[in-house]
Each structure stands twice: as structure tokens, then as C-alpha cells.
Amino acid sequence: MSKSASKQAIQNAIKMIKGAKRPLILLGMGANKNNLSALLTAFLKKTGIYFLNTQMGKGAIDERSPQFLGTAALSANDHVHFAVEDSDLVIAIGHDVYEKPPFIMKKNGAKVIHINYYTSQDPKVYFPQLEVIGDVQTTLKTLTKSIKNQANWDQKCFKTVRDDVMQNMDAGSKENKFIPQRIIADIRKVMPDDGIITLDNGMYKIWFARHYRAYQSNTILLDNALATMGAGLPSAIAAKLLYPKRKIVAICGDGGFMMNSQELETAVRLRLDILVIILNDNAFGMIKWKQKNLGFKDYSLDLGNPNFIEYARSYGAHGCKVKDPNELVKMMKKCMNMGGVHLIEVPIDYSLNHIVSPQELKSNVAPCKINQ
Amino acid sequence: MLKASDLFVKSLEKAGVKYIFGIPGEENLDFLDSLKRSKIKMIVTRHEQAAGFMAATVGRLTGKVGVCLSTLGPGATNFTTPAAYAQLGAMPMLMITGQKPYRNNMQGQFQIVDVVGMMKPLTKFTKKITKNEQISEILDRALQLAEEERQGPTHIELPEDIAGENTTSKAFNTKSSKPKPASKQAIQNAIKKILQVKTQKQAYSEQVPSCLSLLPNKQSKMQ
Numbered sequence: 151m152s153k154s155a156s157k158q159a160i161q162n163a164i165k166m167i168k169g170a171k172r173p174l175i176l177l178g179m180g181a182n183k184n185n186l187s188a189l190l191t192a193f194l195k196k197t198g199i200y201f202l203n204t205q206m207g208k209g210a211i212d213e214r215s216p217q218f219l220g221t222a223a224l225s226a227n228d229h230v231h232f233a234v235e236d237s238d239l240v241i242a243i244g245h246d247v248y249e250k251p252p253f254i255m256k257k258n259g260a261k262v263i264h265i266n267y268y269t270s271q272d273p274k275v276y277f278p279q280l281e282v283i284g285d286v287q288t289t290l291k292t293l294t295k296s297i298k299n300q301a302n303w304d305q306k307c308f309k310t311v312r313d314d315v316m317q318n319m320d321a322g323s324k325e326n327k328f329i330p331q332r333i334i335a336d337i338r339k340v341m342p343d344d345g346i347i348t349l350d351n352g353m354y355k356i357w358f359a360r361h362y363r364a365y366q367s368n369t370i371l372l373d374n375a376l377a378t379m380g381a382g383l384p385s386a387i388a389a390k391l392l393y394p395k396r397k398i399v400a401i402c403g404d405g406g407f408m409m410n411s412q413e414l415e416t417a418v419r420l421r422l423d424i425l426v427i428i429l430n431d432n433a434f435g436m437i438k439w440k441q442k443n444l445g446f447k448d449y450s451l452d453l454g455n456p457n458f459i460e461y462a463r464s465y466g467a468h469g470c471k472v473k474d475p476n477e478l479v480k481m482m483k484k485c486m487n488m489g490g491v492h493l494i495e496v497p498i499d500y501s502l503n504h505i506v507s508p509q510e511l512k513s514n515v516a517p518c519k520i521n522q
Numbered sequence: 523m524l525k526a527s528d529l530f531v532k533s534l535e536k537a538g539v540k541y542i543f544g545i546p547g548e549e550n551l552d553f554l555d556s557l558k559r560s561k562i563k564m565i566v567t568r569h570e571q572a573a574g575f576m577a578a579t580v581g582r583l584t585g586k587v588g589v590c591l592s593t594l595g596p597g598a599t600n601f602t603t604p605a606a607y608a609q610l611g612a613m614p615m616l617m618i619t620g621q622k623p624y625r626n627n628m629q630g631q632f633q634i635v636d637v638v639g640m641m642k643p644l645t646k647f648t649k650k651i652t653k654n655e656q657i658s659e660i661l662d663r664a665l666q667l668a669e670e671e672r673q674g675p676t677h678i679e680l681p682e683d684i685a686g687e688n689t690t691s692k693a694f695n696t697k698s699s700k701p702k703p704a705s706k707q708a709i710q711n712a713i714k715k716i717l718q719v720k721t722q723k724q725a726y727s728e729q730v731p732s733c734l735s736l737l738p739n740k741q742s743k744m745q
């Protein structure tokens with residue numbers, strides 16, 4: 151058990167939050183630990199403050215909340231960042247500088263209160279003006295008790311940013327193409343509220359972080375700290391062992407999947423019910439995208455792959471390939487109801503990656519007049 | 523008498539460990555045999571890296587240490603990526619790796635890598651066990667540190683000769699929480715007793731692990 155944060159620090163936080171004009175909440179990876187969800191939700195509801203999260207903070211508060219501003223999957227210039235720019239105080243709960251920065255702190259920008267079990271700082275990107283270090287449950291309880299929605303808070307811009315983000319989040323979700331937005335919307339449709347998706351590392355992780363709405367804590371397991379490839383399938387196996395009744399789906403790129411694909415045998419041997427979805431672009435897509443963004447010539451990042459269907463079957467798993475975007479929902483349901491180890495190959499269409507490239511993001515226009 | 527590896531496994535059991543992920547090598551065979559007689563389920567994977575990711579994920583989802591096991595050298599080096607994964611992601615995890623005999627190794631430098639040294643920058647705690655009497659203390663520390671904020675990975679190296687020895691130590695009863703200082707009263711009582719019993723040989727009761735169930739774990743469908 152961690153000690154409670156000092157009374158003084160908590161009092162200072164209360165003062166700063168009450169005195170702020172446009173406070174925001176940021177949920178980092180620690181928000182998904184120690185059963186914080188209910189306390190976080192209570193704090194959010196009582197105060198009415200809008201929130202964003204980091205990739206690893208997804209799900210700690212239900213993202214269907216009307217106060218959700220989106221996930222800071224990138225460090226700057228995405229739609230959600232307009233809210234951060236407008237804010238004068240970010241209440242960061244559970245953030246850790248090992249996560250890719252959800253935004254870059256500026257000397258004259260929003261102040262930050264860091265709330266976590268331990269300190270976390272970086273001189274260039276994250277240097278909170280106030281730290282509330284200690285048992286986060288106690289801190290949250292006190293904050294919730296002491297703070298209600300304040301008349302001096304101005305949330306107009308946040309509301310506009312939210313509308314903008316939500317519109318973007320759903321754009322493309324019905325298109326008859328294998329674009330990430332459509333695939334993600336379909337997977338979300340099939341996953342139960344407590345179903346867990348485990349991601350590997352790759353281009354699609356950015357898309358999932360931006361577009362997949364997590365309803366519960368730890369229902370999207372991804373790694374944006376080491377950001378290693380190869381953990382998608384193993385973490386799905388571990389999650390299934392811990393929660394035999396919940397639906398678990400590993401979602402991997404062809405690159406990441408092949409780094410630990412041998413664990414299909416482990417899953418088959420343990421007779422687990424697991425679905426693996428491979429988003430296949432026959433390439434190390436994320437690096438290809440970065441290569442292009444930085445103006446380098448296309449070189450060496452295309453891959454050959456095994457026939458994934460036969461590959462899965464050779465392990466005693468089931469395999470199939472989705473040929474039409476409209477098949478995915480049906481196939482997923484079928485596999486998940488049948489039980490056993492399944493692999494579904496989806497030929498992902500990355501032609502819209504430019505949307506999240508730094509150049510294009512910079513041209514996004516703020517949906518409201520930023521106050522700073 | 524209890525075998526040292528039995529003591530180790532018994533202690534893990536008491537700490538609430540349900541799964542150990544990994545690939546055993548010959549240096550882990552005593553440990554594996556102890557696992558066979560425990561309630562802990564050994565999940566054998568096809569690569570140590572995957573086992574490490576699984577153990578870290580158990581830590582991430584439960585807040586309690588996830589455990590993985592490998593042989594020395596080549597198995598242990600495969601744990602480096604999951605160690606970094608658990609370290610950067612603040613996931614409580616314990617890695618246990620084997621090693622050639624501590625005392626009388628007749629294989630020269632075959633397969634020997636400084637695993638404890640290798641794990642230094644990747645863990646909160648890394649330690650070789652050189653006497654079976656240290657098992658409880660080192661294990662307790664490794665579990666505690668992994669679960670204490672900021673959570674992360676720890677590592678223990680267990681040489682094969684030590685694993686196979688008999689030990690007179692007892693399995694500690696950890697909930698892997700920080701030990702509280704003993705009450706003054708208890709200390710006073712202890713002093714009294716010590717003074718009373720001048721030369722009493724410590725009679726270590728043979729502590730056979732209870733309920734070393736040979737029944738298959740009900741949760742599992744493996745059988």
C-alpha cells in the first residue's frame with residue numbers, strides 16, 4: 151500500500167483546480183491500475199471537467215462519456231491537442247514519461263498537476279508545477295469531495311473540440327474499404343464491453359488509439375512505452391488465462407505477428423479461445439510511412455509472408471481471409487462463438503495514413519478561438 | 523527436509539502465484555519438478571520472449587507479480603526485451619533463470635553469461651542465490667520490489683546445485699507486503715525466551731508442503 155499524498159499537496163491541487171479557467175484531465179497509463187475507474191468516473195461526473203487520455207490510459211474512464219475529448223495518440227497537432235492548447239491547467243492522473251508524450255509542455259502553456267503513486271518528470275516535455283505523489287485513490291476521493299463544477303470555468307472551446315474529434319472518430323467507419331476506421335468500427339461492434347483487444351506495435355496502433363472507443367479499464371492492451379513488436383499474441387494468451395470468460399482478440403500487423411507467431415501452438419495446446427486478426431499490408435507499414443514522411447525513397451520495407459490461412463491451419467488453428475469489408479463482423483462473430491484458436495487475415499488499406507502524418511496534421515484548423 | 527526448489531515454489535504459491543510462463547532448461551529441472559507437485563501451473567511457451575510478455579501482462583492486469591522462468595545464457599538473454607517491456611510499462615514481474623552449479627561446475631564457461639549483470643539496467647533488483655538459506659529473503663525482496671510503486675521487473679538467478687539441495691529453511695508467508703516492525707511486546711517476549719532456553723538446538727520441523735495436489739488444476743483444460 152502506498153502512503154497518502156501530503157495534505158498540503160492535495161490542498162494546493164484543489165486551489166489550483168478551482169482557480170483555473172479551463173482545466174482538463176489527462177489520464178495516463180497509471181489510470182488503468184489499482185481499480186481507479188470508479189473513483190475517476192466519480193471525479194469526472196462531479197466536476198464536469200473534460201478529459202483526454204494517453205494510448206495506455208484508454209478505458210480507465212468509459213470513452214462514451216460526453217466529456218471525452220479523444221486520445222492523444224500523437225504528441226502534437228492532432229484534433230485533441232486544440233483542447234490542450236486552450237487549457238490553462240492539465241490535471242494529469244497516472245501519466246508517466248515512459249509513455250510517448252501525449253502533448254509537449256510549454257513554459258508559457260497550460261500548467262500541469264501530476265497525480266500518481268510516484269514522480270515522473272522530463273525537463274523538455276513534462277515538468278509539472280505541482281506534484282501530488284501518493285495513493286491515488288485517497289487523492290481522488292479528497293478531490294472529488296472538495297471540488298464541484300465552478301462558475302469561473304469556461305468550457306466552450308472544449309465542447310467544440312469534442313464535436314470535432316467525435317466527427318473525425320467516426321469518419322470513414324462505414325466506407326466499403328479495408329481502411330483502419332472501418333475495420334476498427336467493425337471490431338468495436340463485435341467486442342463485448344468487457345472484451346479485451348491486445349495490440350502489437352505498428353501503424354494500426356495509432357489508428358486504434360484514435361478511433362477505438364474503450365469502455366472499460368484495460369480492455370485495450372497496447373504498449374506505448376517500450377513500444378515493442380511481438381507482444382500482441384502473448385499478451386492475448388495471458389489475458390485469456392486470467393479471464394477465461396471474456397472475449398480476447400489479438401490484433402497484429404503481419405510484421406509483429408511473425409515475431410511471436412509460434413505461440414499459436416501454445417494457444418492451441420492450452421485449448422484457449424482466442425481470435426487473432428492480422429492486418430496485412432505485406433510490409434513494416436509504420437516504418438514505410440515514416441520513411442515516406444521524411445522524404446526518403448521507398449526502400450527495403452516490403453515483406454513476403456506465409457499463406458496465413460495455411461499457416462494457422464498447420465498449427466491446428468482455424469484460418470480464414472476476409473475478402474469483402476462487409477464480411478469482417480460476421481467472420482468475427484462466427485469465430486468467437488465457435489471457440490478455439492482462430493486467425494482472420496484482413497488486407498488493410500493504408501492509403502489514408504497521410505491523415506495522421508505531421509505535415510497534414512499541422513494544417514488542421516482549430517475549431518474554436520484558442521484562448522492563449 | 524525440504525528441497526530448496528520446493529521451498530522456492532512453495533513460497534511463490536504462498537505469494538499467490540498461479541502461473542509460471544517459460545521454457546525450462548536442464549538447470550531448471552529440480553524447479554520444474556517442484557512445480558509439478560504444486561498448485562502453480564507451468565505454461566510452456568515456444569520462445570522465452572513470449573513467456574516474458576505473458577508474465578508482464580499478468581502483472582499489468584492484476585497488479586501482482588507475473589512470473590517467468592528460463593534456463594541460463596540463451597534463455598535468459600531472451601528475457602531482455604520483456605524485462606524492458608515491464609520496466610518501461612511499470613508492470614510487476616519476476617524472472618527466474620537457472621545457472622550452472624555454483625560450487626562445482628565441470629563445464630568450464632560453457633553457456634555462461636553474466637545474467638545478473640545483464641539484468642541490472644533492466645530491473646529493479648537482480649540477484650544470484652548462492653546459499654539455499656537465502657531463498658526466502660531474496661524472493662521476498664524480489665516480490666516486494668516488483669509490486670511496490672513504481673512497479674517493474676525483478677530477477678533471481680537460481681543455480682542448479684542450490685535448487686537441488688535440501689534446506690532447513692521454511693517457506694515464508696509473504697503477501698509480498700512490506701514487513702512491519704515487530705511489536706515491542708513480541709520482542710520482549712522473544713528475549714525472555716532466548717534467555718530461558720540456554721542451549722536448545724533449533725529443531726527444524728520437517729516442513730512438507732501441504733496439499734501438494736497431484737490433481738489437475740480445474741481451471742485448465744490441458745489434461
Ligand SMILES: Cc1ncc(C[n+]2csc(CCOP(=O)(O)OP(=O)(O)O)c2C)c(N)n1
Pocket residue numbers: 350351352353354355377378379380402403404405406407429431433434435436437
Ligand atoms: C522489436 C521491434 N523491432 C522493430 C521495431 C520498429 N518498428 C515499429 S513498427 C514497425 C513495423 C510494424 O509492422 P507491422 O507489424 O506489419 O505493422 P504495420 O506497421 O504494417 O501496421 C517496426 C519495424 C519495434 N517497434 N519493435
